[in-house]
Amino acid sequence: MQTGDFEAFRSRLMERHTNALTSAFSTVGDVLWLASIPAGLATRNLRVFVGVFLAGTAVATGAHLFQRGTVKEELTSVLRHPIWATRAEATRVFGR
Numbered sequence: 733m734q735t736g737d738f739e740a741f742r743s744r745l746m747e748r749h750t751n752a753l754t755s756a757f758s759t760v761g762d763v764l765w766l767a768s769i770p771a772g773l774a775t776r777n778l779r780v781f782v783g784v785f786l787a788g789t790a791v792a793t794g795a796h797l798f799q800r801g802t803v804k805e806e807l808t809s810v811l812r813h814p815i816w817a818t819r820a821e822a823t824r825v826f827g828r
Contacts, residue, residue, distance in 0.1 A: 738816055738819070738820075741809070741813060741816050741817075741820060742816075742819075742820040742823060742824075744805075744809070745806075745809070745817070745820040745821070745824065746820075746824060748796065748799060748802040748805060748806055749799070749824060750799065751798050751799040753795070753798040753799075754795045754796055754798045754799040754802070755795075755824075756795075757791055757792070757794065757795030757798070758792050758795040758796075758821075758824075759825055760788075760791050760792075760795075761788045761789065761790075761791040761792025761793075761795060762788070762792065762821055762825060763788070764784055764785070764787050764788030764791060765785060765788040765789070765792075767784055767788075768780075768781050768782075768784035768785035768788060769781070771784045772784070793806075793807065
């Protein structure tokens with residue numbers, strides 16, 4: 733992995749989150765994704781984990797409806813590079 737490639741990926745991700753609602757709801761989706769792990773472990777129920785994870789996915793995907801034309805690009809980039817997407821989202825939410 734070259735640093736320049738990740739920086740270009742992160743830059744495109746940031747462009748897809750310029751709308752305040754898209755950014756806010758994407759962050760809520762990220763929180764739900766993270767919450768799915770302790771929720772599933774605490775309840776020892778796979779359905780709880782999957783339900784919370786899918787709720788996060790729905791919220792994060794729906795967030796991109798507020799920024800026209802970003803849903804498809806967001807989904808394909810996350811599916812192609814899940815590690816980079818996670819890293820880029822962390823820098824978007826928490827800063828560098």
